[in-house]
Amino acid sequence: MTTVEKYFKTISDVPVEDYFAPGHRLCAGCGASIAIKLAMKAIKSPTIVVNATGCIEVATSMFPYVSWRVPWVHVAFENTAAVASGISEGLKILNKKRGKIMYDVIAIGGDGGTFDIGLQALSGALERGHKMLYICYDNEAYMNTGVQRSGATPIGAVTTTSPAGEIIPGKRERKKDLIGIVAAHRIPYAATASISHPLDFINKVRKALEINGPTFIHVITPCTLGWRYPPSLTVKIARLAVETRYFPVFEVEDGRVKINIRVSRPKPLEEFLQVQGRFRHLLDDRNRDVLEALKKQVEENWNKLVKLEELGVYI
Amino acid sequence: MSKLEYVRKMALMGDEAVAYAVKQADVDVIAAYPITPQTIIVERLSKYVADGELNASFIQAESEHSALSICIGSALAGARTFTSTASQGLALMHEVLYIASSMRAPIVMAIANRALNSPLNIHCDHSDIMGARDTGWIHLFANNVQQAYDLTLMAFKISEDPDLLIPVSVNLDGFILTHSIEPLEVLLDEEVHQFIPHEPYPHEIDFGNPLAYGVMALPDTYMEFKRQFQEAMLKVPEVFHKTTREFYTISGRTYKSLTSYFTEDAEAVVIALGSTVETLKYVARKFREKNIKVGVLGLTMYRPFPEKEIVKVLENVRCIAVLDRAYSYGGVGGPLYTDILASLYKNGMKPIVADFVYGLGGRDFKLTDSEEIFRKMMKAIECNGFERDIYWWGVKE
Amino acid sequence: MAEVDVKKIARGDFTWRSLPLAAMIKVPTSLEYKTSDWRIEKPEIDQSKCIKCLLCWIYCPDMSIKRLDEGRVEVDYDFCKGCGICAEVCPTKAIKMVEE
Numbered sequence: 002m003t004t005v006e007k008y009f010k011t012i013s014d015v016p017v018e019d020y021f022a023p024g025h026r027l028c029a030g031c032g033a034s035i036a037i038k039l040a041m042k043a044i045k046s047p048t049i050v051v052n053a054t055g056c057i058e059v060a061t062s063m064f065p066y067v068s069w070r071v072p073w074v075h076v077a078f079e080n081t082a083a084v085a086s087g088i089s090e091g092l093k094i095l096n097k098k099r100g101k102i103m104y105d106v107i108a109i110g111g112d113g114g115t116f117d118i119g120l121q122a123l124s125g126a127l128e129r130g131h132k133m134l135y136i137c138y139d140n141e142a143y144m145n146t147g148v149q150r151s152g153a154t155p156i157g158a159v160t161t162t163s164p165a166g167e168i169i170p171g172k173r174e175r176k177k178d179l180i181g182i183v184a185a186h187r188i189p190y191a192a193t194a195s196i197s198h199p200l201d202f203i204n205k206v207r208k209a210l211e212i213n214g215p216t217f218i219h220v221i222t223p224c225t226l227g228w229r230y231p232p233s234l235t236v237k238i239a240r241l242a243v244e245t246r247y248f249p250v251f252e253v254e255d256g257r258v259k260i261n262i263r264v265s266r267p268k269p270l271e272e273f274l275q276v277q278g279r280f281r282h283l284l285d286d287r288n289r290d291v292l293e294a295l296k297k298q299v300e301e302n303w304n305k306l307v308k309l310e311e312l313g314v315y316i
Numbered sequence: 317m318s319k320l321e322y323v324r325k326m327a328l329m330g331d332e333a334v335a336y337a338v339k340q341a342d343v344d345v346i347a348a349y350p351i352t353p354q355t356i357i358v359e360r361l362s363k364y365v366a367d368g369e370l371n372a373s374f375i376q377a378e379s380e381h382s383a384l385s386i387c388i389g390s391a392l393a394g395a396r397t398f399t400s401t402a403s404q405g406l407a408l409m410h411e412v413l414y415i416a417s418s419m420r421a422p423i424v425m426a427i428a429n430r431a432l433n434s435p436l437n438i439h440c441d442h443s444d445i446m447g448a449r450d451t452g453w454i455h456l457f458a459n460n461v462q463q464a465y466d467l468t469l470m471a472f473k474i475s476e477d478p479d480l481l482i483p484v485s486v487n488l489d490g491f492i493l494t495h496s497i498e499p500l501e502v503l504l505d506e507e508v509h510q511f512i513p514h515e516p517y518p519h520e521i522d523f524g525n526p527l528a529y530g531v532m533a534l535p536d537t538y539m540e541f542k543r544q545f546q547e548a549m550l551k552v553p554e555v556f557h558k559t560t561r562e563f564y565t566i567s568g569r570t571y572k573s574l575t576s577y578f579t580e581d582a583e584a585v586v587i588a589l590g591s592t593v594e595t596l597k598y599v600a601r602k603f604r605e606k607n608i609k610v611g612v613l614g615l616t617m618y619r620p621f622p623e624k625e626i627v628k629v630l631e632n633v634r635c636i637a638v639l640d641r642a643y644s645y646g647g648v649g650g651p652l653y654t655d656i657l658a659s660l661y662k663n664g665m666k667p668i669v670a671d672f673v674y675g676l677g678g679r680d681f682k683l684t685d686s687e688e689i690f691r692k693m694m695k696a697i698e699c700n701g702f703e704r705d706i707y708w709w710g711v712k713e
Numbered sequence: 714m715a716e717v718d719v720k721k722i723a724r725g726d727f728t729w730r731s732l733p734l735a736a737m738i739k740v741p742t743s744l745e746y747k748t749s750d751w752r753i754e755k756p757e758i759d760q761s762k763c764i765k766c767l768l769c770w771i772y773c774p775d776m777s778i779k780r781l782d783e784g785r786v787e788v789d790y791d792f793c794k795g796c797g798i799c800a801e802v803c804p805t806k807a808i809k810m811v812e813e
Contacts, residue, residue, distance in 0.1 A: 012771050022740075022741035022776065023748070023775050024741075024742075024748060025748075026746075029774075031774050034774035034775070035774045038773075038776060047523035059532050061743070062530075063531070064537055065537075065723070066719065067528040067742045067743055068740075068743040071740075072527055072528075072529075072740075073526070073740060074530055076412070076530055077411060080385035083377065083381070083385035083389070084385045084389040086375065086382075087347060087375075087387060087393070088389035089389075090375055090395075091389060091390030091391070094372060095393065095394055101394065124378065125379070125382050126382075128378070231797070232797060233798055233801040234801065236772050420735045526739065528736075530736075531736050537727070540728065540729035541729070541732065543729040544730075544732065544734070
């Protein structure tokens with residue numbers, strides 16, 4: 002592993018080496034694969050990856066084809082944070098007792114494995130304070146099983162279990178405030194990121210790995226299959242998510258909020274929605290109320306962050 | 317009593333004896349979630365760690381599911397790993413039990429056997445472990461506190477054997493053993509360290525030689541991996557016997573996959589698991605004094621099932637009573653009963669057999685119950701059959 | 714755990730004895746699994762228009778843009794699935810998607 006500067010200032014600073022290998026079976030244009038590739042560019046010392054069941058897991062470990070260049074563990078869907086806790090503590094005590102080398106532990110889960118079924122294990126791990134980084138790649142539904150709604154699916158979005166029908170126009174509930182839940186554990190570092198802003202994301206992974214405690218990064222990863230758009234638009238849509246304030250990019254360091262990508266003049270949310278099949282029905286007049294509800298939520302989320310940043314209060 | 321004999325003697329509850337063995341095993345990671353009647357185990361262990369008597373990471377997980385998941389992680393990291401649970405906790409672990417064994421993670425788990433909800437009941441039965449019967453773990457049963465201590469120590473050696481790398485459960489009856497103080501003889505710390513030295517996990521996480529653990533296998537290879545696991549299970553008896561022989565040399569205590577009492581010439585044999593074996597043993601002795609040829613068979617190792625040894629013991633037995641402290645609802649009978657029937661049939665044996673479902677939710681199994689079952693067996697021999705195949709013992713009809 | 718002969722396994726040439734214990738496998742192995750046949754269109758780089766910004770390299774989901782010396786890039790057609798992200802993010806339109 003080449004020694005690199007602690008943080009990367011330009012794209013050319015980013016190491017050439019990939020610890021995520023090609024030959025994986027993620028869809029063409031998969032946003033999650035970009036996230037994982039970028040995250041693995043940030044590793045700084047021997048690292049082990051713990052992967053929840055999901056797209057990344059199945060598409061990178063179909064025996065005998067494995068797309069990792071680091072030790073990699075998959076146990077189940079909902080317990081990734083727990084498995085990572087065990088590895089982290091196991092290595093720590095072995096280091097203390099018998100001089101085994103320490104590893105950085107990165108846990109990776111999708112939104113289903115993190116917002117929903119894995120939330121309890123995540124909360125437990127964060128509360129116990131193990132040294133590990135948990136990365137949630139959020140494609141806003143259960144994509145691996147064929148696009149079912151999750152706690153990360155936003156209001157109005159169409160999935161196979163929240164279809165837009167004659168009576169119900171897509172998912173009716175709002176997206177869970179995951180980073181709020183995570184930050185409420187008062188862990189040293191939590192952040193959001195977008196694959197459209199690779200340096201911000203890679204540097205956040207690096208920063209998180211430097212911290213001796215639990216850290217968390219929530220990265221938005223558009224999904225060509227579930228969001229229904231042509232594969233070439235993955236990065237563009239991720240950028241629109243940021244530029245419309247749909248997905249604010251910020252960090253919570255020792256409980257204090259800092260907005261990393263300040264969107265002073267947001268693009269209209271419609272620009273983000275209209276390129277995606279899952280939202281197209283929201284542009285129909287009869288679903289105006291759902292569109293307004295989504296817009297209101299986006300605005301509320303942003304305003305809350307601005308307020309929290311201004312006040313400098315602990316969240 | 318010499319000084320050495322003095323330090324070897326202790327009086328402990330079953331839970332305490334397990335915790336003491338785990339401390340002497342110098343475990344690296346303990347991950348558990350408290351549940352009655354297991355709590356004393358984890359309380360004692362956390363105190364050992366807090367007092368610096370045990371250099372380990374004690375992790376109280378937020379659920380049993382996570383506790384066992386943590387154990388898989390720490391075992392793969394190369395740490396000697398222990399957990400403990402009971403009842404609902406074991407049920408909540410269910411998914412992870414399969415994964416722990418099929419990923420070949422050496423873990424030792426003490427199970428304070430307890431009934432399952434509903435209705436809620438915290439007392440002893442074997443429904444918890446029987447639900448986990450086919451999860452690919454090695455299941456051992458203790459009949460008394462001494463065995464709970466001894467089997468816990470041996471469990472580490474068996475589980476970590478490089479030919480196995482299979483997790484082991486040590487079962488002790490909730491309250492009956494976990495909370496009963498019994499005298500026992502313990503080993504010295506040095507003896508334990510020599511018996512189970514820390515050996516590196518052969519497939520431990522290594523950045524220089526990176527492995528993938530727990531990959532996905534499609535129908536073209538999945539069955540081969542399962543067949544491979546069964547092969548490892550077939551090696552368990554040999555490792556078990558090697559371990560018990562070595563344990564005998566330091567402790568003077570003999571262990572086999574079965575505990576048999578008065579079975580050599582017995583006409584009627586009762587088969588059971590756990591503390592009930594001790595009750596049966598006591599009563600059988602009384603019957604023997606009256607020249608009634610009854611015997612008792614206890615299974616120390618329940619999985620893998622010691623079929624060959626069992627049929628050998630039962631070869632000339634005319635009547636068998638199987639005591640099941642769990643039931644397979646809608647099935648053929650209790651789980652032990654069906655295992656015994658299958659073993660007999662496979663080996664062309666046709667004695668008189670009945671299932672006695674007893675002690676669910678902690679209902680006492682008294683000496684008089686045992687006596688009555690022995691008498692029923694003698695009558696069954698006379699009449700060439702029991703009145704029925706399955707008795708719900710002691711249920712108010 | 715031994716390195717496995719991926720090609721042999723892919724051919725079905727294995728038994729339960731020869732497969733690695735519990736599927737623990739030395740990584741990486743997916744370099745043997747070429748994903749090029751997923752492609753309908755392939756990217757072509759007009760090197761004269763390339764400004765060496767490396768955006769195609771950093772965003773490629775399949776590690777299929779190879780970064781050469783001094784910021785030059787080329788496509789690794791073994792794994793490129795033809796998603797077109799490289800062409801989409803290229804600020805000078807130096808990358809075009811053409812039919813296979």
